[in-house]
Amino acid sequence: MESSISINKLGKKYGKTTVLHEVDLQIAGGEIFGLIGPSGSGKTTLVKMIVGIDSPSGGTVEVLGKRVPNLSLLQEIGYMAQSDALYPELTGRENLRFFASLYKMKRSVLKERVAYAADLVQLTDELGKKVSAYSGGMKRRLSLAIALVHDPKILILDEPTVGIDPELRLSIWSELMLLKMEQGKTIIVTTHVMDEAEKCDRIAMVREGGILAAGTPDELKAAYGAADLEGVFLQAGRDAR
Amino acid sequence: MRILALIQRIMLQLLRDKRTMALLFFAPLIVLTLMYFFFNGDNENPQLGVIGGNDPLIAALENASIDVVSYNDADQQTIITDELDGLLEINEGGFRVTLENNDPSTSRALLMQVTQAAAMQAGGEAPASIDTEYIYGDAETEFFDVLGPILVGFFVFFFVFLISGIGLLKERVSGTLERLLATPIRRWEIVLAYLTGFGIFAIIQTIIVVFYSIQVLDMIMVGQVWHVIIVNLLLALVALSLGILLSTFASSEFQMVQFIPIVVIPQIFFAGIIPLEGMADWLQNISRIMPLYYAADALKAIMYRGEGLVDVYSNLLALAAFAAVFIFLNIIALKRYRKL
Numbered sequence: 001m002e003s004s005i006s007i008n009k010l011g012k013k014y015g016k017t018t019v020l021h022e023v024d025l026q027i028a029g030g031e032i033f034g035l036i037g038p039s040g041s042g043k044t045t046l047v048k049m050i051v052g053i054d055s056p057s058g059g060t061v062e063v064l065g066k067r068v069p070n071l072s073l074l075q076e077i078g079y080m081a082q083s084d085a086l087y088p089e090l091t092g093r094e095n096l097r098f099f100a101s102l103y104k105m106k107r108s109v110l111k112e113r114v115a116y117a118a119d120l121v122q123l124t125d126e127l128g129k130k131v132s133a134y135s136g137g138m139k140r141r142l143s144l145a146i147a148l149v150h151d152p153k154i155l156i157l158d159e160p161t162v163g164i165d166p167e168l169r170l171s172i173w174s175e176l177m178l179l180k181m182e183q184g185k186t187i188i189v190t191t192h193v194m195d196e197a198e199k200c201d202r203i204a205m206v207r208e209g210g211i212l213a214a215g216t217p218d219e220l221k222a223a224y225g226a227a228d229l230e231g232v233f234l235q236a237g238r239d240a241r
Numbered sequence: 242m243r244i245l246a247l248i249q250r251i252m253l254q255l256l257r258d259k260r261t262m263a264l265l266f267f268a269p270l271i272v273l274t275l276m277y278f279f280f281n282g283d284n285e286n287p288q289l290g291v292i293g294g295n296d297p298l299i300a301a302l303e304n305a306s307i308d309v310v311s312y313n314d315a316d317q318q319t320i321i322t323d324e325l326d327g328l329l330e331i332n333e334g335g336f337r338v339t340l341e342n343n344d345p346s347t348s349r350a351l352l353m354q355v356t357q358a359a360a361m362q363a364g365g366e367a368p369a370s371i372d373t374e375y376i377y378g379d380a381e382t383e384f385f386d387v388l389g390p391i392l393v394g395f396f397v398f399f400f401v402f403l404i405s406g407i408g409l410l411k412e413r414v415s416g417t418l419e420r421l422l423a424t425p426i427r428r429w430e431i432v433l434a435y436l437t438g439f440g441i442f443a444i445i446q447t448i449i450v451v452f453y454s455i456q457v458l459d460m461i462m463v464g465q466v467w468h469v470i471i472v473n474l475l476l477a478l479v480a481l482s483l484g485i486l487l488s489t490f491a492s493s494e495f496q497m498v499q500f501i502p503i504v505v506i507p508q509i510f511f512a513g514i515i516p517l518e519g520m521a522d523w524l525q526n527i528s529r530i531m532p533l534y535y536a537a538d539a540l541k542a543i544m545y546r547g548e549g550l551v552d553v554y555s556n557l558l559a560l561a562a563f564a565a566v567f568i569f570l571n572i573i574a575l576k577r578y579r580k581l
Contacts, residue, residue, distance in 0.1 A: 081416055090250070098247075099424065101246035104425070
């Protein structure tokens, strides 16, 4: 399949500390790609550089054949940050509409998309409430709705299910599957939960700023002779030393 | 349009924050009112003795809240024994005003009103000459009169600086600024939207403060009101862009407040409340980098000396230059998040 995102020798240093060293990664169009690793491993830095809101110290990122950063590319990317970036004084609808109106979209389409995105994350009935009155899970869902409100080809979701109850987590994952199957979206998800990694088409295991292993969950399990991904992670970590 | 969406959101957010709105619009009025009472403890109408005045002139004076006492003959001793604030003598040569000048601000206001009344008499033209004599002090004792215009400028600067700085800081800390930059919005669009969004509130605040000062507090106002508003708007633009810029160097609201003693307070001292002429050269030079120095100079010229915008154009240019530099630096500072 054609490569949707191509990362070459991407590195990032903050002062003297290296957060990411020479990462190479290819992500195909229409797949759910998981970046798995503990917190502090460099997942967030990596996805921020894919979006273009953090600049690499070395190497390149290409998304849909264009070099990042690129303003027109941002029209095609939906980003959900690790912390909910919402305006608490505004209602859910106002937040959603505000972010939607930063993209090129016709007014009629905008209205439709806002309704669609809110419905997808089951927030339609809560849209009139101020975000300051939202629960943590509702904020997470609103963030997700904002990420996909402009119908981007690529969704980049940084820990979308953290702090969300299992029921809701399940429903978010089934929504992601649906977006992939029905609309052919490319979805990059970071997580530190191994059972979520199982649901991805392909995964990359990130640790200490490097990629330990990448492939489909089954490939990795076979390659490392492990029963589950947790085992793969431990084995790959030991091999790397 | 993206900018419009951003402006609308900024304004909506601010409108929902009732306390900040109150701070922006009413706090300057409360402090100005307090200052007014502190510096104008004596609120009685000034007593003016008049020799040789005609009826229209006396009516004009009384209209200006002056208690007029007519005399056939009086001298400085009369002023003191009759506890007058001043004595106006009118003869062929022109006007001659003797001021008790116990309270310089009363004297100044009285002289101003007499001048205005006399000017009205002369059909709008200023009378050829008003001889002024002071029993105590002299014309230089005008300390508190000068304070008014400076205070108006200062409060506009202070509150706009604080609220715009914290506005963008909140956006930075909550991560929404980064989220904003993950959309196709351009950096200058963000800066421009912030300037416009907060600028609209700054305009309202400026107008309220200026009108309150002049109408309610009776601040000396010889020049044109709209000139005062223009100067204050330029100053607000400087405060706005500086507040947003400095918020880059703060990581919390508390750190933003810490800029007040460093950035805001020194400006008061350099704005002319304390006469700069007597200061060391290097101190005088520092005043040249203080936006409030230029604004206060312009406001004093307009409100106190009755000059126009043309006369203070160099101050206006300096303010515009400050704003331009700060706005440019703001656009650069956002590069930290996204290169484009």
